[in-house]
Amino acid sequence: MHINRSILKLLPYGIIVLCLAGLPAAAQLKLPAGFKATVVTTDMQRARHIAVAPNGVIFVKLERLKNGKGIYRLQDTNGDGKPDKITGFGNYVGTGMYLKGDYLYASSNTDVYRYRLDKDYNVLDPDKPERIVKGLLDRGEHNSKSIVLDNKGNLYVNIGAYSNACQLSDRQKGSPGQMPCPILDSAGGIWEFKADVPDQTYGDDHRYATGLRNVVGLDWNTATNTLFVMQHGRDQLSDLFPQYWDKKQSAELPAECMYELHKGSNCGYPYIFYDQIQHKQILSPEYGGDGKKGPAKQYQDPIMAFPGHLAPNGMLFYTGNQFPEKYKNGAFIAFHGSWNRAPEPQEGYYVVFVPFKNGKPAGNWEIFANNFAGGPDKMQPGSAEHRPCGLAQGPDGSIYVTDDQRNGGTIWKISYHK
Amino acid sequence: MKTISFACVIAVGAMALTTRPANPAAAWPAIPDPTSPAQGGIQASITRGKQVYLEQCLACHQADASGVPNMNPPLIKTKYVLGDKAALVKIVLNGMHGEKIGDDDYTGVMAPHPDLADQQIADVLTYVRNSFGNKASAITVAQVKAIRAANKPAAQ
Numbered sequence: 001m002h003i004n005r006s007i008l009k010l011l012p013y014g015i016i017v018l019c020l021a022g023l024p025a026a027a028q029l030k031l032p033a034g035f036k037a038t039v040v041t042t043d044m045q046r047a048r049h050i051a052v053a054p055n056g057v058i059f060v061k062l063e064r065l066k067n068g069k070g071i072y073r074l075q076d077t078n079g080d081g082k083p084d085k086i087t088g089f090g091n092y093v094g095t096g097m098y099l100k101g102d103y104l105y106a107s108s109n110t111d112v113y114r115y116r117l118d119k120d121y122n123v124l125d126p127d128k129p130e131r132i133v134k135g136l137l138d139r140g141e142h143n144s145k146s147i148v149l150d151n152k153g154n155l156y157v158n159i160g161a162y163s164n165a166c167q168l169s170d171r172q173k174g175s176p177g178q179m180p181c182p183i184l185d186s187a188g189g190i191w192e193f194k195a196d197v198p199d200q201t202y203g204d205d206h207r208y209a210t211g212l213r214n215v216v217g218l219d220w221n222t223a224t225n226t227l228f229v230m231q232h233g234r235d236q237l238s239d240l241f242p243q244y245w246d247k248k249q250s251a252e253l254p255a256e257c258m259y260e261l262h263k264g265s266n267c268g269y270p271y272i273f274y275d276q277i278q279h280k281q282i283l284s285p286e287y288g289g290d291g292k293k294g295p296a297k298q299y300q301d302p303i304m305a306f307p308g309h310l311a312p313n314g315m316l317f318y319t320g321n322q323f324p325e326k327y328k329n330g331a332f333i334a335f336h337g338s339w340n341r342a343p344e345p346q347e348g349y350y351v352v353f354v355p356f357k358n359g360k361p362a363g364n365w366e367i368f369a370n371n372f373a374g375g376p377d378k379m380q381p382g383s384a385e386h387r388p389c390g391l392a393q394g395p396d397g398s399i400y401v402t403d404d405q406r407n408g409g410t411i412w413k414i415s416y417h418k
Numbered sequence: 419m420k421t422i423s424f425a426c427v428i429a430v431g432a433m434a435l436t437t438r439p440a441n442p443a444a445a446w447p448a449i450p451d452p453t454s455p456a457q458g459g460i461q462a463s464i465t466r467g468k469q470v471y472l473e474q475c476l477a478c479h480q481a482d483a484s485g486v487p488n489m490n491p492p493l494i495k496t497k498y499v500l501g502d503k504a505a506l507v508k509i510v511l512n513g514m515h516g517e518k519i520g521d522d523d524y525t526g527v528m529a530p531h532p533d534l535a536d537q538q539i540a541d542v543l544t545y546v547r548n549s550f551g552n553k554a555s556a557i558t559v560a561q562v563k564a565i566r567a568a569n570k571p572a573a574q
Contacts, residue, residue: 063488064521140525141515164527172513172529239477339486342477380482382492406487406522 030370031291037412045409049097049390049401053121061097076188078252083354089126105146111136135201137187142214150220155195160214161188165234165286167272173240177286181270217315223329224359227261230312237342242289255308257302268299276277304361310348311336314391322397323416334388339381349373460556467545470538482551489526491519494545496528507565510539536562
């Protein structure tokens with residue numbers, strides 16, 4: 001049999017063209033059996049938190065302006081699953097996005113605004129939002145202001161600590177922890193405001209919970225009627241205190257913690273951290289700890305502890321009816337993905353699920369959606385294709401996941417089909 | 419889908435066999451520069467510098483120097499790495515906080531590293547300037563010494 005050699009030479013290129021044509025543009029998410037992810041858009045770079053209206057309209061907050069706008073409203077008017085009516089508004093960057101009743105709430109890194117919506121979830125006066133909270137601290141580090149509302153007209157806002165561990169000189173070896181930590185008067189906690197009163201700011205009555213280093217993922221649990229938050233734990237135990245922790249231990253510690261908060265909760269930052277291997281609160285080394293010693297006074301314990309540095313950026317209690325029974329009232333958490341595990345392999349870049357029963361975790365957490373990074377070799381913050389960030393539930397019980405990677409910008413809709 | 423993936427592997431493999439790299443030298447991180455006064459030559463400086471990088475820099479700037487978006491800047495082809503040597507040495511000596519690079523804000527805090535020896539700073543910066551796709555001249559011990567002598571760190 002005679003085969004033309006030039007055709008043979010071209011064959012591999014031809015196969016590659018076929019392969020490229022057949023592959024989706026975005027990384028293929030790995031999901032449990034029966035679940036399917038569809039790409040809503042790939043055009044929302046630096047998308048942080050997301051809200052979905054009862055009619056399916058999507059609102060997404062960006063941390064970088066896109067054509068001068070920091071919030072986008074995405075509507076699919078012809079039912080093909082892709083938004084075809086896309087409008088931007090809000091000339092500020094930020095993270096928070098939450099929809100309650102007739103209002104859309106959005107945060108910059110210093111303020112919280114709300115926008116009145118009509119019955120079709122159009123924004124009535126996009127250039128004139130009502131400023132509900134003003135003048136919150138933004139010193140760069142941990143400056144995002146996540147927001148959520150309860151059912152009684154209260155707004156909860158995270159104000160992250162502008163520090164790793166409240167050292168006199170941040171992240172500097174040998175620099176002592178400040179006692180008391182002066183950051184806590186205006187950051188490192190959750191503040192509570194009225195959802196309908198303009199121009200509120202700091203004040204004695206507003207601090208709801210303290211001792212939280214930085215919270216990005218949070219949600220109001222309607223089953224327990226309480227606020228749940230995910231704390232980003234401290235960095236650099238081994239860099240700063242190699243005498244107590246090696247690089248392997250420092251990659252796992254401290255835990256990323258889930259807390260159920262009440263008015264007056266104190267979770268102990270910066271004086272302690274939670275060690276999920278020893279199952280106890282550990283005195284921070286900047287405050288005299290040695291990796292074993294506990295604090296003189298106990299702080300609130302986490303309700304669940306996850307491995308270190310995974311960076312929980314989104315949290316959602318599932319109240320829909322579409323997913324199988326075990327998901328009802330459980331928590332989804334978007335783990336943005338670690339950086340402070342290097343030189344150990346990075347971890348995260350996935351969405352996990354925690355089953356809940358009677359308001360408490362009822363079993364271990366499991367990975368729900370994986371492969372946002374696009375492969376094990378890309379599991380680094382700078383090279384991951386996508387980094388999961390915001391979570392929201394749609395009216396049909398599907399969930400949505402955003403991606404804030406600089407060249408990412410994908411929003412996925414994850415649905416269950418028997 | 420599996421069949422398609424397998425075909426892709428075969429195709430890429432076939433390409434690898436039928437094509438040659440355009441520039442074999444590109445596979446190496448750096449070409450020794452005979453004009454460099456670095457101790458033991460630039461290649462030795464790069465080798466030593468890699469060890470300093472692993473110990474002092476990798477935790478934040480990452481193994482591939484791609485950094486952490488919004489926090490720790492990448493060290494790949496930025497003007498900070500490839501440009502003015504004095505400015506670069508001073509970043510190591512004095513640390514850095516809150517910098518805009520290109521369109522990106524980086525809010526991470528880099529601690530000062532005045533405890534590093536002149537040789538270590540020369541080596542690690544020479545390594546960074548000749549790795550991760552970067553190509554720039556060496557930084558010498560004498561240069562670091564002179565920059566350190568003239569350096570007045572900002573009050574903490």
